[in-house]
Structures are given as C-alpha cells and as structure tokens.
Amino acid sequence: MRATLIHGTRDIRLEEVPDPTVQLPGDAVVRVVAACVCGSDLWPYRGVREVKQPTRIGHEFVGVVEAVGSEVSTVRVGDFVIAPFALSDGTCPHCRNGIQTSCLNGEWWGSEDDDGRVIDGGQGELVRVPMADGTLVATPETPDDALVPSLLTLSDVMGTGHHAARAAGVAPGQTVVVVGDGAVGLCAVLAARRLGAERVIAMSRHADRQAIAREFGADDVVEERGHDGVARIKELTGGVGADAVLECVGTKESMQQAIDSARPGGRVGYVGVPAGGPELPIGQLFSSNVSVGGGVAPVRAYLPELLDEVWSGDINPGRVFDRRFALADIAEAYRAMDERTTVKAFVQP
Numbered sequence: 001m002r003a004t005l006i007h008g009t010r011d012i013r014l015e016e017v018p019d020p021t022v023q024l025p026g027d028a029v030v031r032v033v034a035a036c037v038c039g040s041d042l043w044p045y046r047g048v049r050e051v052k053q054p055t056r057i058g059h060e061f062v063g064v065v066e067a068v069g070s071e072v073s074t075v076r077v078g079d080f081v082i083a084p085f086a087l088s089d090g091t092c093p094h095c096r097n098g099i100q101t102s103c104l105n106g107e108w109w110g111s112e113d114d115d116g117r118v119i120d121g122g123q124g125e126l127v128r129v130p131m132a133d134g135t136l137v138a139t140p141e142t143p144d145d146a147l148v149p150s151l152l153t154l155s156d157v158m159g160t161g162h163h164a165a166r167a168a169g170v171a172p173g174q175t176v177v178v179v180g181d182g183a184v185g186l187c188a189v190l191a192a193r194r195l196g197a198e199r200v201i202a203m204s205r206h207a208d209r210q211a212i213a214r215e216f217g218a219d220d221v222v223e224e225r226g227h228d229g230v231a232r233i234k235e236l237t238g239g240v241g242a243d244a245v246l247e248c249v250g251t252k253e254s255m256q257q258a259i260d261s262a263r264p265g266g267r268v269g270y271v272g273v274p275a276g277g278p279e280l281p282i283g284q285l286f287s288s289n290v291s292v293g294g295g296v297a298p299v300r301a302y303l304p305e306l307l308d309e310v311w312s313g314d315i316n317p318g319r320v321f322d323r324r325f326a327l328a329d330i331a332e333a334y335r336a337m338d339e340r341t342t343v344k345a346f347v348q349p
C-alpha cells in the first residue's frame with residue numbers, strides 16, 4: 001500500500017510500504033476513506049521537532065474496517081469507523097476516568113509498539129489499529145459522502161475545540177472568547193455555542209476564517225492581537241472581560257492574551273500544543289482568580305456525544321475543510337497547510 005513518510009524538514013513522501021495485517025487479537029485493519037493534515041504535523045515539517053529517521057505520519061482518519069482480530073467485539077468488518085488521534089485500551093483507570101490520552105497502554109499513530117510492530121500513520125491507504133475496541137468508534141450506518149468531512153473532524157479538531165470549551169467551563173449565558181482561528185479554534189467557536197454560550201467573540205485576522213467563525217456562531221470578530229486585542233475584548237465586554245476564554249494556539253503570546261482577556265474569576269481552557277515556552281503568571285492568576293485548565297484533548301471520551309450531533313446534522317464542523325487533495329498530492333497538502341492557503345486539508349486515497 002501507499003503511505004506518507006516524513007523524511008525531514010519539508011520532505012514529505014508517499015511511498016510503498018507493506019500492507020498491514022491483523023497481528024494481535026485486538027487489532028483491526030482499516031481502509032482509509034479520508035485523512036487530513038494537522039497543525040501539529042507542521043512541527044516536524046517545519047523542523048521545529050527534529051525528524052531523526054523516515055517516519056510514518058498522520059493521526060486523523062476515518063475508514064472502513066477490512067479485518068478484525070479474534071478479540072475485537074465493538075467493530076465489525078464493513079463498519080465505518082472514526083479513529084481518535086490517540087490509541088487507547090478503554091479499560092485502564094485513566095481511560096475509565098475519561099482521559100484516554102493518558103492510557104496506560106496508549107500508543108500513537110505513526111510509531112512502533114514496544115515489540116517493534118509498526119503502528120501505521122493515518123495518511124495512508126490502510127492502517128493497523130491495535131486496541132480497536134478501545135480506540136475506534138463506529139458510525140450507526142455507512143455515511144453519505146457529504147457527512148465524511150464532519151465525521152473526520154471528530155478524530156481531532158472538533159473534539160479538541162470541545163475540550164477547550166469544557167476545560168473553560170463554558171455554560172449557558174456566558175460570554176466566550178476564542179483565541180486562534182485554525183481548525184481547532186473554529187471548532188471551539190462551534191463547541192462554545194453548542195454548550196449554550198450567549199456571546200462568542202472570535203479572534204481572527206483572516207477573512208476566510210472569520211467567515212467560518214461566523215457560520216459556527218461567532219457574534220463578533222476581533223482582528224487585533226496582544227494588548228490591542230485585549231483592549232478590544234474589554235471594550236466589547238463593558239470593561240469586564242470574558243467568562244471563558246478558549247486558547248487554541250499554544251504560544252506564549254496567545255496564552256497571555258487568553259489570560260488577560262478573562263474577567264476576574266473567569267476560566268481559560270487551553271488546548272494549543274505548547275510551543276515557544278508558554279508559562280503561567282501565577283501572581284496574575286492569584287490576584288485575578290482566573291483559573292487555567294486543559295491539555296491534550298481526550299477526544300475519544302467526547303466521540304459518542306459529538307457523533308450523535310454530527311449524525312443528526314445538528315452541527316457541521318466539516319466546514320473547516322476548505323481544500324481537497326488526493327493522497328498522491330500529500331506533499332502539496334502539507335505545503336498548503338504550511339503556507340496557510342488552506343484552513344484544513346482534506347486528503348483522500
């Protein structure tokens with residue numbers, strides 16, 4: 001089969017690799033229907049994270065089950081399934097507490113297990129899925145093509161945006177600010193609205209992203225950043241600040257902007273992968289009673305709930321995909337993400 005490997009900085013190649021097979025009783029093999037390129041795939045792509053050897057890549061995909069091992073009980077051959085960006089057994093204490101990203105037996109796509117078995121990346125034609133019962137979620141039926149983009153967001157970006165909203169304690173009637181206009185930030189707008197926010201303020205400088213934010217329920221868009229951005233938030237909230245702020249970038253500047261935008265006693269939910277050394281200003285948090293929560297999103301925990309709403313058409317997070325690429329053009333999809341000429345690249349084998 002063909003699968004994507006990253007060889008080094010800005011070096012993405014589609015290569016022929018062995019077809020995966022069921023190796024363990026808990027494995028499934030999934031034929032990928034759609035995958036995507038994540039903002040976090042850009043860290044190794046840009047050389048921010050060193051690539052020591054050619055490595056499989058891609059951690060968001062949906063597909064159809066082609067084979068299952070003898071112990072797999074929750075998915076069957078022919079099922080359409082959604083794969084969260086982390087693998088989990090679903091049974092350990094952390095999984096049962098809903099933090100599947102800390103699973104004691106957890107694995108990551110595009111890596112190897114302790115015994116050296118390849119765990120395929122999502123940007124390929126087929127994927128071996130260890131711990132299929134704990135990891136995969138099947139849809140009620142085979143979806144229409146039109147629904148596939150929204151289902152694919154449940155692999156990562158919609159669940160991650162939702163995690164930011166949950167971590168910030170978004171509740172009905174609140175004013176919510178979203179920092180970041182990537183796919184996660186846009187999904188966070190949708191998540192905040194879904195949880196009953198009365199007013200959502202999206203911080204974005206790009207017209208195409210602002211349009212999606214408004215479709216997802218943003219009432220106001222703030223283009224300014226830093227001190228000016230905070231001043232504008234204060235102005236829009238009568239000098240008070242926001243009840244909840246969803247930080248969806250991960251830089252020092254974005255975290256500070258999020259904290260500064262919260263009202264005294266407000267909450268910041270952060271899901272941006274930390275880059276460039278963000279640190280918490282404890283003195284400021286102490287004096288303002290602003291609390292900060294969040295982290296890597298356990299999207300597996302949210303999948304059933306969000307799937308219901310995507311399936312019924314109540315939410316349409318797939319709108320974040322604004323360009324389609326064939327798997328053969330995966331290098332082009334990375335370039336488009338890197339140059340921000342796409343919000344989120346939808347890739348089909």
Ligand SMILES: [Zn+2]
Binds near residue numbers: 090093095102103104
């Ligand atoms: Zn677990």
